[in-house]
Amino acid sequence: MRITDVQTTPLLVKNKEPYHWAHGVMYGAEVILVEVRTSDGVTGFGESIASPNAAGIEAFIKTAAGHLAGKSIFESRRLMRQCYHALFQAHGTCSAPRFGAQILAGLEMAILDAAGKTAGCAVHELLGGKVRETIDYFGFIQGDTAEDLAAAAARMVSDGHRVIYGKIGRGEQLDLEIIRRVREVVGKSVRLRFDPNEAWDPLTAARMIRKIAAYDIEMIEQPCGHESLHALRQIRENSPIAIAADQSVFNAADVYNAVTLGAADLIVLGLHETGGIVPFIEAAGVAAAAGVNICIHGLHETGVTTCAANQAAAVLSNLDDGNQYMNHLLVSDIISSPNLTLVDARLPVLDGPGLGFEIDPDAVARAATAYKTSAALC
Ligand SMILES: [Mg+2]
Incomplete structure (x- = not known):
């Protein structure tokens, strides 16, 4: 050993x-x-x-x-x-x-x-055992136009996704068009999350959030630059839409600062930010102590990371039900098993051995x- x-x-x-x-x-x-x-x-x-x-x-x-x-x-x-x-x-x-x-x-x-x-x-x-049997993922819509993204949202809802997530920060008019068309095709009951990836300053965020609130958006992720948790808090304090911290938080200390400042309703965090499974669980514990959920963040990764994140997520009490899944973006994967195709927008917790893949x-x-x-x- x-x-x-x-x-x-x-x-x-x-x-x-x-x-x-x-x-x-x-x-x-x-x-x-x-x-x-x-x-x-x-x-x-x-x-x-x-x-x-x-x-x-x-x-x-x-x-x-x-x-x-x-x-x-x-x-x-x-x-x-x-x-x-x-x-x-x-x-x-x-x-x-x-x-x-x-x-x-x-x-x-x-x-x-x-x-x-x-x-x-x-x-x-090895980490104390699972507290759940499945992990839920949002439908991550892809495309370059509002029409493409709306079509992707319709497909993902028909595949069973109850939460739809898309990238914005592409310019105010296009962002508004994306949100309008996606809401139009998915109907009222689907939860919508959008991520400008730091593209908005607090003034832009205030203006955009006022406009998109009419479309019943559940959450906006990291609207402003990651450097200032105070800017994120300022946006959150004036927002009728929940605000998530992504690029602003990488580890337990960042999560502590975000939750004590009141800068985030949700923490978005992945293994490549924390440095692996154990520090991810430690950071999630800080959020749990503040009553805040953790959403698994995805980067450009393979099934190796999906399975590793599955092991970490299995033991969290405060795992969100809209986690990020990246495997569907890949032409193929580098693992032969398990099959990571989502069923009803979920994966089972993988029961090993190890991280659970071949x-x-x-x-x-x-x-x-x-x-x-x-x-x-x-
Ligand atoms: Mg993000």
Whole structure:
């Protein structure tokens, strides 16, 4: 059960269609697959988001992995603290909690996957056991026009989604048109959430929220820049629509600041922001103490992260019922099981072993080739 080797592989898994949001267009998930091998012959898998530069992120993961040889896979908390200290504190750089979390997330997932496989149980059982049987996801509508987005919303409602979520922040007139047309096609009973991804300043947010309130919007996510929780609070205090914090919160300390300031009705958080499963659960606990729910955040990731987030979500008392799901965006996945297709907008809690998935070596090889091909073109 000692760590003998850590391997990293940059991967590119392409999207079925271009992904539009306030910061541009994205064409796929670029991740670093992390494999932690043990003295018992077990391999645990995790992934870290590879942006903005896969070679750079991979180099940091390798540096962190250099501190893991010979260590027990049942000490992930201690090991992650040691890795963070070695990379971001020991040389006087002092602090990089957000960047550090992005680096360490894949290592933490892989260590916990190996730990669960070694113990013969699901990771959520190592964490105290599940408190739910299923996880609910919103329908994440894609498209570049109001017409496309409304059509996607209609399809997702017919697939069973009770919450629809879309990206705005594309310009005021287009945003209003998107919201009007989506509400028109889904009817009154479907809950609508929209995310400007920091595109609005407080004045714009006040103006837009006044206009869209007529469409019975349940929640607006991170309307303003992430730097100021006070701006987020200012918007929330004057908003008839609930406000969620996403880019403003990465860890338990951020959640504490957000909830004590009264800046958010909902916390949107993912494993790549917190640095893995255990710090995600710690951050969720802070929100729970304030009576605030956590929504799983999605990035451009594969089923590895979906399954890891499933393990964390399984143990939360304050998990929201509109979580973010990204797998439907991918042309294919790098896991062979389980099937992550949503049924009635839900996935079951995965009962292991480890993170609950089997890797697909052929798909990993194809994604590694796709990354090399795309890197060679840059
Ligand atoms: Mg968001």
